[in-house]
Each structure stands twice: as structure tokens, then as C-alpha cells.
Amino acid sequence: MIEHREQDTRATKGLSEAEAKARFAADGPNELPSRHERTGLRIFLDVMREPMLALLVAGGAIYAAFGETRDAAALLVFACLSILITLVQEWRSEKVLAALRDLSSPRALVIRDGRRQRIAGRDVVRGDIILLSEGDRIPADATLLSASDLQADESLLTGEALPVRKRATTGAGEVQILPGGDNLPFVFSGTLVVRGKGLAEVSATGALTEIGKIGRSLASIRAEPPRLYAQTRRIVFLFAIAGAAVSLLVGGLYAYLRDDWFEAVLAGIAIGMSMLPEEFPVVLAIFMAMGAWRLSKARVLTRRAAAIEALGAATILCADKTGTLTQNRMAIRQVRLPDGRACAVDGAQTVRPDYVEVLHVGLLACDPQPFDPMELAFHDIAAPAAGRNGLTLLRSYAVHPDLLAMSQVWQGDASAPRIIATKGAPEAVFALCRLSPAVRAAAARDVDTMAASGLRVLAIAYGTTMDDLPDCQQDLHPTFLGLVGLADPLRASVPQAIAECRRAGIQVKMITGDYPVTAAAVAHVAGLDRVAPLTGQDLDRLDDAELGERLRRSDVFARIMPHQKLRIVNTLKAQNEVVAMTGDGVNDALSLKAAHIGIAMGARGTDVAREASAIVLLDDDFGSIVQAIRLGRRIYDNLRKAVGFIFAVHLPIAGLAIAPLLFGFPVILGPIHIAFLEMVIDPVCTLVFEVEDEEKDIMDRPPRNPSERLFSSRLIGWSVAQGMVAFAAVMIILVWGSQRQMREDELRAITFLALVMVIIALIFVNRSFSGWTLATGGKLKPALLVVLAAVTGTLAVATLWPPAQDLFRFGALHRQDVIMTISAGLVVLVVLEAMKPLWRLRRPRRAQSLVG
Incomplete structure (x- = not known):
């Protein structure tokens, strides 16, 4: 008896916060060790393997070998700056990813200090009291203190597909055994509750759990990288091969024609550096990490990087009604008796005596400790008048897919009859009560009303x-x-969000298990057009072709079961639609995984749904989905701006490295000059473009075609056009200077300055796709101002300070020279802005919102 009282006390109070902190400090976080966590040393070693760094070091070694110690030291400084910039960028990304990992940690409902708290799974400690319910992933190994029809899927540990039944511990010296046993009081970390509820005391966490014993094998499994990474690796590989070939060819020709092996090798290295777009992988990694972080600030957790890419291509958005379109805060608003009399309800004090019994029985049909919003509504309004004093719950009959009703049986005095309380969908309860056709018809009319x-x-x-x-x-x-x-009021943001989806070419379809007339009423208020519901029963009578046609004509689907939801997803995909699907239950996992973008509910969703999804709504708000689509489009737009800039900026650099060798001009660019340019290009790509504002038409254009490559022919064509205009401007300055018979160092200085000016022009051109960048690109961001200030200051030092002039082999510049270079940049800016309408990067509207 004493042992049971102690057990009850533990279950009621749980650990104190002080005890939990002490055990967390002693045992560590409840997570498996990760072999892939990138430390500062690992990031440094990865940076040291970058080809651009190898070229810088090679150039410095050659300078040193020929006694040019000053140039060698300068290249070494640039190499160190390149390492520092990359380390800062990578470290920033790792910090963002670490924050996202904390957000994505499975949640656990525990009792501490006598209060229920939802905490990250990694914060669970030995002795914690955890509450388990259907759909939860168990956060740690634990012993069940109480269980109600609890079954767990332990296939992760056993390979056995059938769930096993669990019971509460008797405290009679039970021995811990391996997972898979039936009718035992132990549950295990990582397994799933597929039925029932329970209360358990944590016995092991982290590496000490059963799953911890096989954690090494699990940690070795890596997800397939997103499509963008494969594209990027391929492009960089092709450029590297082309750059190496051109470097060897030009270097060999230079040595043969000018008989200067020292300059030939340096020219070859410079050409290799100018043609290697090593920024692509860095830009992609940082944009994906920062994009996921930006989405998390909008209360949207990205579990897979590919979701950011897919968000801009979504054509169909399938949303639950309850909790997504509505507030999921139910309140009882009306009670109606079988004779048709009705009572409007606005709080417990407004319930007339004749209607109290209905609420009494409804309360008895609810869980004693409810989480469901409808059951909470019964507790809120009926609890003051209808307690459960003297009643003991004998048995609960759960909702079943074939019978959408639940019953609870209560016992008072031993001699008194048992009380049966039932609530559920009207048609299910009518069937349980075996109503006559006349009574059923009258009740059905009341339901419709x-x-x-x-x-x-x-x-x-x-x-x-x-x-x-x-x-x-x-x-x-x-x-x-x-x-x-x-009543479950519509979220205030929903009508505007649906209107925004319509402008963006995205169809919104409401899929709910609710009654058809209720679904239609909510859809009408939300702003959906085609609100005549298609029910689950109607859906089962349609073949795939007929269903596809109905999906084009219907936006509301009611009384839909999870397997029907999956069929809807597959039918839409067969029509070449890009589908985003919301879900929260265990049985929604298949449809979430089947959809192009699975969206799980973070607050009320199950762990199973969250793990099957690509993104998680932390606040379950439909407006957050639309905000995620907006952000996804912005992230992808800015990524394309950065990629376009990288393509464009390497053309004049590579051209200026090669043209002097072909046309007899002095060599303008050496490794040190290109290293300096990389100090400009890298932060522009990864910092400046990432923070750019969204385009004004971002939600007024159709979804992006998902088959379109990031490195599309249209984007490459526009980048080549920019690069050729920029190169032409630089060559005009070079020819103009040579015709004035400038000394070699003066010619190098004015040409290099012109190159920097046109690069700055390319930055401004690529800030916006949709119009004149100074008019539509918004205010100058702090990151851009910092880059411009740093470039201006460094150029001033390089062209005015004699030691720096010697290092860069620059001669003195006159006011006329500076005006000419600035004019070259302005001309490039004006010409490209005038060309922008011809190369506008908007996608054409797709017929019937199809992808193909």
C-alpha cells in the first residue's frame, strides 16, 4: 500500500526543476551522439581543401621560389582572409543549424513540480514522469505507471510489424527485458504509441536506451542531398575541368610566345582562379541554412532543405479545417433536444435547466484529462454543474474509423447500474441508438440546421x-x-491568406473529417469559391479519372478518412500538380510523405506526422503556410540572384585574364588581383543577396515550374549578357588607356579600377529581377553598405598609398582616369537596366496550373 502511495505521489508531482537540472548535468542530454557534428577544427579542415585556397597557396609558393617575398606574403594574407571569411560563414551556418536542431527535437509532455510541461525530448531525464498518447514517439526508455488500452509499435527495435500491448507495472520485482514482449510494463525510446494512453517513469535516456545500443548504425544513415546540391556539384566540376584546361593552354602559349615561364605559371594560376566559381557550394549551403532559419522565425520549421526549393513551386495547398483554418478553440454554442427545442449557449450561466442533462452526459463521455478541443469545451461549460464525484471509470470505447463515436462506462455504488455516456458524429450515434427512420430523419434535419x-x-x-x-x-x-x-472560429489571417494564394496561382483545398454542411459554411467564410463538399463516401464511389475531374471542380472535402486523403494526394500528383498537404495524426503520415511538401502541425500534431513531413508549423496557423510560401519564393529568388551574379562577374574577370595574352596587351591580372576580387565577390554572394527584400510581384506570379533548373538557360543567358557588357566596358577602358600610351602600371591600375566599378554595377543590377534596381530594390541593406565601404577604402589605399601601389603593381591615377572608370560602371548599370525587360526572369503562366 505504501509503495502504491509513493507511486501515486511520483505520478502526481514528478521531478522538481532542481532535480531535473541535476540529473541533466549528470547524465547529459537525452540524444544519441552525432558523428557528423562539425566542430571548428572540422570546418577549418574542410576549408583548407577548397581549390581556390590551393591556387592562392600555389601562387604564393611560386612568388617565394623566385624571391618575390612581398608578393608571396600578400597572397598568404589573402589566403588567410579567404579562410577567415569562409570560417565565419560556415560557423554562422552551423550555429543556425544547431538552433534549428533544438527546434526540431521531438517534444515530450512531462510532469514537473506537479505541472504538465511540454519540453524538448533532449531535456528529458531519468525519473521524469511522461504522458503518452496515440501518435507520440516515446522520448526515452520508461516503466508504465498506468496504461489505458496502450499499444506500441516497436518495429524500429524488433523488426516486427505488429504492435504490442502494454500494461502498468505491478512493482513486483519485474525484470527489464528486450523490446517486443506483449503485455509488459516497459516502453522504449524511439518507438511509437499507436493506441491508447499511459503514464510512465523514465528509466534510461540517451546512449543508455535500447535504441542507443544501435545508435551507431542509425547515425551512419544519411539522407539523399537535395537536387540543387547535385546541380551545383556538377556545374563546379565542369567549370573546374574547363578552367584547368584553359589555364594549361594559355600558360603554355604564354611561355612559348613570350618565353617567360615565371609569368606563364602565374598567368595560368590567375586564369584558373578567375574561372573557378567556388562560391556556388558556399552560397547554396548558406542560403539553405539561413532560409531555414528565416522560416523558423515565421514559426515554420524546415526539416528538409529540399522543402525550401519546393515551396516556390506549390500549385495546390491542401489544408485541414480544425486548428489550421480555425483557432482550434472550441466552445459550446447550442444544445438541441430530440423534440427540436434549442438553447443558445454563451457560457455555463446561459444553459437552461432542461438542457443541463445533455451537457452532463457529454462531460461523462469525455476523457477525464482532456486535450481534444471539443472535450475541453465540455469541461469548461459543464464541469461546474456536473462533477464526477463518486463515479469510477470502468471502461472506454475509443473512436474507430468504422464508428466515429466513443463511449465511457462509469460505476457509482456497487448496487447501482453502470452509466453509459456516448458522444460522437451524429450518424454514428444514431446507428448506435438504433433510431427509427422517422426519428433519424428529424434528427438529421436538426443536424443540417x-x-x-x-x-x-x-x-x-x-x-x-x-x-x-x-x-x-x-x-x-x-x-x-x-x-x-x-463553434471553432476562423483564424483572422485566413481570408487574406487564401486571397494571397489565389493571386499567386495556388489553389487552396480544405480537407476535413467534419460534417459536410459545417465544412461548407467555414469554407464560405474563409473565401473559398467552390464550396459544394465532396464527401468520403462520394469519393469511394469514383474511379481515378472521375476523382481527378471532381478535384478540378471542388475545393471542399468533408468526412475524409486518412486513406482517402492519400488518394487525393496521389490523384493531384498524377495531374502534375505540386501538392502541399497538412496533417497531424498517425494515419496522416502516408499522405504527408506522399505530398511534395508535407506540412505537420507542431502544437497538436503527433511525432509520427512531424517525422513524415518536410516542414512543421509551430503554431498550426494557415497564415504561416502562406508566409512560408512567400519566404520560400524570396529565398529562391535571392539564390538565383546570387547565382546569376556569380556567372556574370566571372566573365569579365576571366576575359581580362585571357584577353591581354591573345591581343598583346600587358598582363593586367595576377593571382593577387583576383584574390582581392574574391574578397569582394564572396561576401556579396553570401551576405548581400541573402538579405535582399522580396520582389514586389512575388505573390502575383504563378508557381515556379519545379522541373526548371536553378542554372536554367534563361538565367545563364541573362548572366552571359551581363558579363559580356561588363567585359566590353572594361576592354574599352583598356584600349583607351593603351591608345594614350599609358605606362604598364598605370594601364593596370585604370583597368583594374574599371573592373571593380563594373562589378559594383553588376551587384546593383542583380538586386532586382523586376525593374529598375534603384527604384524597386528598396533601401541599401547594411551588408551592402559595409561591402561598398570596405571596397572603396581598400581601393583608395591600393591606388594612393605607395607601398600598396607597389604590391598591386599600380601606377598613379589622375582625376580623368577615375572619372572614366566610374563612368564605365554607370554605363554598364544603365545599359543592363535597359536590357532587363528583354531578359525578365518571370516564368510564363502555366495552363490549368500544371507543372509540365
Whole structure:
């Protein structure tokens, strides 16, 4: 007896916060060690393998070998700056990813200091009391203190597909055994609760759990990288081969024609550096990490980087009604008796005496410790008048896909009849009560009347029995008592969000398990056009072709079961639509995984749904989905701006490295000059473009074609056009200077300065796709101002300070020279802005919103 009292006390109070902190400090976080966590040393070693750094070091070694110690030291400084910039960028990305990992940690509901708290799974400690319910992934190995029809899927540990039944511990010296045993009181980390509820005390965490014993094998599994990474690796590889070939060819020709091996090798290295777009992988990694972080600030957690790419291509957005379009804060608004009389309800004090019994029985049909919003509504309004004093819960009959109703049986005095309380979908309760056709028809009309006003309707039934309880709920035979209407207000952001989706060419479809008339009423208020619902029963009668046609004509789907939701997803995909699908339950996992973008609910969703999804809504708000699409489009736009800039900027650099060798001009660019340019290009690509504002038409254009490559022919064509204009401007300056018979160092200085000016022009051109960049690109961001200030200051030092002039082999510049170089940059800016309408990067509208 004492042991049971101690167990009850533990279950009620749980650990104190002080105890939990002490055990966390002693045992560490409840997570498996990660072999892939990138430390500062690992990042440094990865940076040291970069080809650009190898070229810088090679150039410095050659200078040193020929006694040019000053040039060698300068290249070494640039190499160190390149390492520092990359380390800062990579470290920033790792910090962002670490923050996202904390957000994505499975959540656990625990009792501490007598209060229920939802905490990150990694914060669970030995001795914690955890509450388990259907759909939860168990956060740690634990012993069950109580269990109600609890079953767990332990296939992750055993390979056995069938779930195993669990019971509460008896405290009689039970021995811990391996997973898979039936009717045992132990649950294990990583396994899934597929049925029932329970209360458990954590016995092991982290590496000490059963899953921790096989953690090394699990940690070795890596997800396939997103499509963008494969494209980027291929482009960089091709450029590297081309650059190496051109470097060898030009270097050999230079040595043969000018008989200067020292300059030939340096020229070859310079050409290799100018043609290697090593920024691509860095830009992609940083944009994906920062994009995921930006989405998390909008209360959207990105679990897979590919989701950011897919968001801009979504054509169909399938959303749940309850909790996504609505607030998921149900309140009882009407009670109706079988004779048709109705009572409007606005709080417990407004319930008239004749209607109190319906709410009494409805409360008894709810879980004693509810989480469901409808059950909470019964507790809020009926608890003051209808307690459970003197009643003991004997048995619960759970909702089943074939019978959308639940019953609870209560016992008072031993000699008194058992009380049966039932609530559920009206048609299910009508079937349980075996109503006559006339009574059923009248009750159905009442349901339609209530549902038409946007109420969610539950039927309540009551019964008593002295017999043994049956195994099936269908054998209870309760008596129909009345109807209860509950309202779940629409979220304030929904109408505007749906209108925004419509402007963006995205169809919104509401899929719900609710009553068809209720679904239609909510859809109408939300702003959906085609609100005539297609029910689950209607759907089952349609073949795939007929369903595809109905999907084009319907936006509301009611009384839909999870397997029907999956069929909807597959049919839409067969029509070449890009589908984003929301879900929260265990059975939604298949449809979430099947959709192009699975969206799980973070607050009320199960761990199973979250793990099957690509993104998680931390606040379950439909407006957050639309905000995620907006951000996804912005991230992808800015990524394309950075990629376009990289393509464009390497053309004049490579051209200026090669042209002097072909046309007899002095060599303008050496390794040190290109190293300096990389100090400009790298932060521009990864910092400046990443923070750019969204385009004004970002939600007024159709979804992006998902088959379109990041390095599309249209983007490459526009980048080549920019690069050729920029190269032409630099060559004009070079020819102009040579015709004035400038000394070699002066010619190098004015040409290099012109190159920097046109690069700055390319930055401004690529800030916006949709118009004149100074008019539509918004204010100058701090990152851009810092880069411009740093470039201006460094150029001033390089052209005015004699030691720096000697290092860069620059001669003195006159006011006329500076005006000419600035004019070259302005001309490039104006010409490219004038060309922009011809190369506008908007996608054409797709017929019928199709992808193909």
C-alpha cells in the first residue's frame, strides 16, 4: 500500500526543476551522439581543401621560389582572409543549424513540480514522469505507471510489424527485458504509441536506451542531398575541368610566345582562379541554412532543405479545417433536444435547466484529462454543474474509423447500474441508438440546421446496464439524448491568406473529417469559391479519372478518412500538380510523405506526422503556410540572384585574364588581383543577396515550374549578357588607356579600377529581377553598405598609398582616369537596366496550373 502511495505521489508531482537540472548535468542530454557534428577544427579542415585556397597557396609558393617575398606574403594574407571569411560563414551556418536542431527535437509532455510541461525530448531525464498518447514517439526508455488500452509499435527495435500491448507495472520485482514482449510494463525510446494512453517513469535516456545500443548504425544513415546540391556539384566540376584546361593552354602559349615561364605559371594560376566559381557550394549551403532559419522565425520549421526549393513551386495547398483554418478553440454554442427545442449557449450561466442533462452526459463521455478541443469545451461549460464525484471509470470505447463515436462506462455504488455516456458524429450515434427512420430523419434535419450555421455537431446518448460490458461498442444500445453544437472560429489571417494564394496561382483545398454542411459554411467564410463538399463516401464511389475531374471542380472535402486523403494526394500528383498537404495524426503520415511538401502541425500534431513531413508549423496557423510560401519564393529568388551574379562577374574577370595574352596587351591580372576580387565577390554572394527584400510581384506570379533548373538557360543567358557588357566596358577602358600610351602600371591600375566599378554595377543590377534596381530594390541593406565601404577604402589605399601601389603593381591615377572608370560602371548599370525587360526572369503562366 505504501509503495502504491509513493507511486501515486511520483505520478502526481514528478521531478522538481532542481532535480531535473541535476540529473541533466549528470547524465547529459537525452540524444544519441552525432558523428557528423562539425566542430571548428572540422570546418577549418574542410576549408583548407577548397581549390581556390590551393591556387592562392600555389601562387604564393611560386612568388617565394623566385624571391618575390612581398608578393608571396600578400597572397598568404589573402589566403588567410579567404579562410577567415569562409570560417565565419560556415560557423554562422552551423550555429543556425544547431538552433534549428533544438527546434526540431521531438517534444515530450512531462510532469514537473506537479505541472504538465511540454519540453524538448533532449531535456528529458531519468525519473521524469511522461504522458503518452496515440501518435507520440516515446522520448526515452520508461516503466508504465498506468496504461489505458496502450499499444506500441516497436518495429524500429524488433523488426516486427505488429504492435504490442502494454500494461502498468505491478512493482513486483519485474525484470527489464528486450523490446517486443506483449503485455509488459516497459516502453522504449524511439518507438511509437499507436493506441491508447499511459503514464510512465523514465528509466534510461540517451546512449543508455535500447535504441542507443544501435545508435551507431542509425547515425551512419544519411539522407539523399537535395537536387540543387547535385546541380551545383556538377556545374563546379565542369567549370573546374574547363578552367584547368584553359589555364594549361594559355600558360603554355604564354611561355612559348613570350618565353617567360615565371609569368606563364602565374598567368595560368590567375586564369584558373578567375574561372573557378567556388562560391556556388558556399552560397547554396548558406542560403539553405539561413532560409531555414528565416522560416523558423515565421514559426515554420524546415526539416528538409529540399522543402525550401519546393515551396516556390506549390500549385495546390491542401489544408485541414480544425486548428489550421480555425483557432482550434472550441466552445459550446447550442444544445438541441430530440423534440427540436434549442438553447443558445454563451457560457455555463446561459444553459437552461432542461438542457443541463445533455451537457452532463457529454462531460461523462469525455476523457477525464482532456486535450481534444471539443472535450475541453465540455469541461469548461459543464464541469461546474456536473462533477464526477463518486463515479469510477470502468471502461472506454475509443473512436474507430468504422464508428466515429466513443463511449465511457462509469460505476457509482456497487448496487447501482453502470452509466453509459456516448458522444460522437451524429450518424454514428444514431446507428448506435438504433433510431427509427422517422426519428433519424428529424434528427438529421436538426443536424443540417446547426451545421449550416457553421457549428460542429456532436450527438449525445445515455444508457445504463447491470450486465457485463460487451467487447464491441455497437452492443451498448444507448438512448439518444440530444445534439450539441460547437463553434471553432476562423483564424483572422485566413481570408487574406487564401486571397494571397489565389493571386499567386495556388489553389487552396480544405480537407476535413467534419460534417459536410459545417465544412461548407467555414469554407464560405474563409473565401473559398467552390464550396459544394465532396464527401468520403462520394469519393469511394469514383474511379481515378472521375476523382481527378471532381478535384478540378471542388475545393471542399468533408468526412475524409486518412486513406482517402492519400488518394487525393496521389490523384493531384498524377495531374502534375505540386501538392502541399497538412496533417497531424498517425494515419496522416502516408499522405504527408506522399505530398511534395508535407506540412505537420507542431502544437497538436503527433511525432509520427512531424517525422513524415518536410516542414512543421509551430503554431498550426494557415497564415504561416502562406508566409512560408512567400519566404520560400524570396529565398529562391535571392539564390538565383546570387547565382546569376556569380556567372556574370566571372566573365569579365576571366576575359581580362585571357584577353591581354591573345591581343598583346600587358598582363593586367595576377593571382593577387583576383584574390582581392574574391574578397569582394564572396561576401556579396553570401551576405548581400541573402538579405535582399522580396520582389514586389512575388505573390502575383504563378508557381515556379519545379522541373526548371536553378542554372536554367534563361538565367545563364541573362548572366552571359551581363558579363559580356561588363567585359566590353572594361576592354574599352583598356584600349583607351593603351591608345594614350599609358605606362604598364598605370594601364593596370585604370583597368583594374574599371573592373571593380563594373562589378559594383553588376551587384546593383542583380538586386532586382523586376525593374529598375534603384527604384524597386528598396533601401541599401547594411551588408551592402559595409561591402561598398570596405571596397572603396581598400581601393583608395591600393591606388594612393605607395607601398600598396607597389604590391598591386599600380601606377598613379589622375582625376580623368577615375572619372572614366566610374563612368564605365554607370554605363554598364544603365545599359543592363535597359536590357532587363528583354531578359525578365518571370516564368510564363502555366495552363490549368500544371507543372509540365
